Amino acid sequence: MMILIHSIKFIFESRLEGKVAIITGAASGLGKATAHEFIQHGAQVIIADNDTQLGPQVAKELGPSAQYVECDVTIEAQIEEAVNIAMTKYGKLDIMYNNAGITGPIIPHSITELDLDEFDKVMRLNVTGIIGGIKHAARVMVPVGYGSIICTSSISGLLGGLGPHPYTISKSTIPGVVKSAASELCGAGIRVNCISPAAIPTPMSLGQVGKFLPGFTPEQIGEIVSGLGVLKGAKCEGIDIARAALYLASDDSKFISGLNLIVDGGFTCFKNFVFPSPDQSA
Ligand SMILES: NC(=O)c1ccc[n+]([C@@H]2O[C@H](COP(=O)([O-])OP(=O)(O)OC[C@H]3O[C@@H](n4cnc5c(N)ncnc54)[C@H](O)[C@@H]3O)[C@@H](O)[C@H]2O)c1
Numbered sequence: 467m468m469i470l471i472h473s474i475k476f477i478f479e480s481r482l483e484g485k486v487a488i489i490t491g492a493a494s495g496l497g498k499a500t501a502h503e504f505i506q507h508g509a510q511v512i513i514a515d516n517d518t519q520l521g522p523q524v525a526k527e528l529g530p531s532a533q534y535v536e537c538d539v540t541i542e543a544q545i546e547e548a549v550n551i552a553m554t555k556y557g558k559l560d561i562m563y564n565n566a567g568i569t570g571p572i573i574p575h576s577i578t579e580l581d582l583d584e585f586d587k588v589m590r591l592n593v594t595g596i597i598g599g600i601k602h603a604a605r606v607m608v609p610v611g612y613g614s615i616i617c618t619s620s621i622s623g624l625l626g627g628l629g630p631h632p633y634t635i636s637k638s639t640i641p642g643v644v645k646s647a648a649s650e651l652c653g654a655g656i657r658v659n660c661i662s663p664a665a666i667p668t669p670m671s672l673g674q675v676g677k678f679l680p681g682f683t684p685e686q687i688g689e690i691v692s693g694l695g696v697l698k699g700a701k702c703e704g705i706d707i708a709r710a711a712l713y714l715a716s717d718d719s720k721f722i723s724g725l726n727l728i729v730d731g732g733f734t735c736f737k738n739f740v741f742p743s744p745d746q747s748a
Pocket residue numbers: 490491492493494495496497514515516517537538539540565566567568569591618619620621662663664665666667668669670671
């Protein structure tokens with residue numbers, strides 16, 4: 467009987483009971499999957515997204531623990547307002563997940579033709595937007611000496627060539643932003659970490675890969691994106707990122723700060739030498 471009670475408690479354990487979270491870019495893809503997971507674990511979640519059609523729909527779908535707030539992370543005042551709404555409604559902010567990001571244009575491929583205005587737009591959203599989220603979350607977390615800030619980077623930030631230059635450069639910057647912020651905020655009891663996901667079928671990745679493979683159906687492109695991993699018998703899914711974020715958001719990771727949690731099934735940990743085959747020796 468005791469074992470049964472313990473098992474039931476484990477299954478229904480709420481690792482974020484009573485916590486308040488903001489997730490940027492939560493109207494779709496990985497942010498939405500994480501919002502769902504956080505709510506399953508007892509959190510109140512603010513869906514901070516600039517999609518004013520999808521955002522309210524997703525909040526409704528996720529139920530009364532979700533609230534939509536219009537927020538374009540390229541506009542600092544809107545990030546500030548999202549944090550202020552959390553404070554007014556709940557009196558605190560425990561978790562800030564700076565997840566919103568874009569790939570930017572995939573053409574031109576060459577850095578010799580890079581449009582620097584387009585580059586700045588990607589940096590403004592993927593990097594400055596994240597810094598704005600850290601800034602305003604820290605503003606309300608520092609006085610209480612508690613909080614978990616999470617950011618979404620990418621495996622494209624670990625290796626060149628997996629994405630367009632602006633995306634790769636912006637994502638490679640995020641682990642540095644995290645370390646810089648963590649270096650100060652650890653003194654205030656606040657943890658700052660990031661997650662680097664592998665390729666996962668979401669509107670973003672399907673849209674990007676679809677541009678290279680115009681003859682393929684969305685289902686086929688989804689299969690192709692899912693098949694890009696190297697871990698036998700597994701594929702990277704939104705739930706894998708949601709669970710990584712749950713870990714970093716919860717007190718399970720209470721002594722972890724400054725980490726780049728790579729969720730890629732080993733994809734970026736090796737590269738093979740290409741040797742000539744034995745029959746090429748003569
Ligand atoms: N899907 C992947 O393969 C993959 C891999 C690695 C990293 N990532 C990263 O994960 C994050 C989420 O991507 P996704 O795949 O879920 O994409 P997605 O396109 O499904 O979702 C992105 C969300 O961000 C929102 N958004 C866009 N611009 C915004 C802005 N200015 N302000 C606020 N919200 C904005 C969109 O409305 C959308 O709801 C991004 O940072 C992305 O770079 C994705």
